[in-house]
Amino acid sequence: MKTIYVTLFLSCLTSFLFAQVYQLHGVFSSKNGNTHRIWMFVDGYCSQTTYQDKQYISTFGGPFVQKEGEVAVQIEYNDTDPTQVGQLQAFPVTITTNTIQEKSGVLWTKEDAKDQDLDGLWRITGRKQEANMQTIPRGDRKTIKLLIDGYFQWIAINPAVKGFYGTGGGKYTFKGGKYTEYILFFSRDNSRVGATLSFDGKLEKDDWHHSGLSSKGDPINEIWSRDHQ
Template identity: 60%
Template sequence: MLPFAQQAALRGAFTTTKGDENSIWLFVDGYSSRTHYKDDEYRSTSGGPFTFSGNKLTVQLEYSDAHVDAVGSNETAQITLTADGFQEQDGTVWKKQATQKQELDGLWRITGRMQDDKMSRIQRADRKTIKLLIDGYFQWIAINPANKGFYGTGGGHYTFGNGKYKEHILFFSRDNARVGAQLSFDGALRGRDWHHSGLSSKGDPIHEIWSRERED
């Protein structure tokens, strides 16, 4: 577990822009994900469990679609915390987005899916789909760290309240045409599980169960 001050400083959503490329870096529950995208084009993502000590940020890569061979290794960066974010050694400035605490903030893993009108539990295995939600941003990632498999990602803004979970998509690796879509789902928290149902971005009915993977 990270020291409290460092844990609090890196928990959240951080963004930066270079030319026409946007980047977002999410940190929640000891996990990080960094994604690069243009307004209408997905570029790349990478991430995994992280530690932060002194000025050294270390990410144990569970996925990296742009550098597949790096999966399983540690990626390190020297960063300096600032009043409103942090700065990398190369001068890149990441700005922390405003805190927007919501009940769904955290690291989740899909554990159940409705099939043939029956909820089927998904057994824990190397392949997994996880979802990070923090300060009004979300990202899901389908991966298999054991064989360096990457099967897709998408993310953007989210809100949750009064039994409704809503998404505004900013990037989608499988289909850039879905950027800008706004989706609404029914959502309910039941203990450590989140029940999620509605229509997918393709219009297919879904009913999923997500469970908290860990907590800071």
């Protein structure tokens, strides 16, 4: 009987340690020639994007659950196949601390961890128009932003109507009240790739105040709020 208890204990301990060590969090990347793919995981949400050096290709994502042998994604957007929105898509994978190996053969390698105060899943909740900050009510249409391991991606979507309205992303830093982006892909205008944009930023509890000039030179003054899944 004692042996059975010990075996059960070790089995539970192994399961616990596996969940602790292999919980997906961060950015994983894959490259084939000049085609890049990144898979971002943060706060229970993930996004997978494919792009080339000067050409955006596609993106999809949504809330995810990690199970033994698979990652299951509740698709909220897919700009190449909107029919998948609302469906649960399972990806058979083998996960280690530094890699995701898909059953299809695609190998993803984890990017180095680069913890910053802005890391997380965000949703825009306020925008200044003329002299007043206007609250953006929570509804079906939303703009979210993932930041993790020095990478960022924003996505404008409406899952209720399978709507996709644009995305952009790349690398970012947040130091001394300055938020800086380096654009690697932009679905609306490939000519923006390579641009560096700098903004003022500050955190107030779960709100991020973000201001400066857009890539078009237009003034921006926004509030983003944490949006845990």
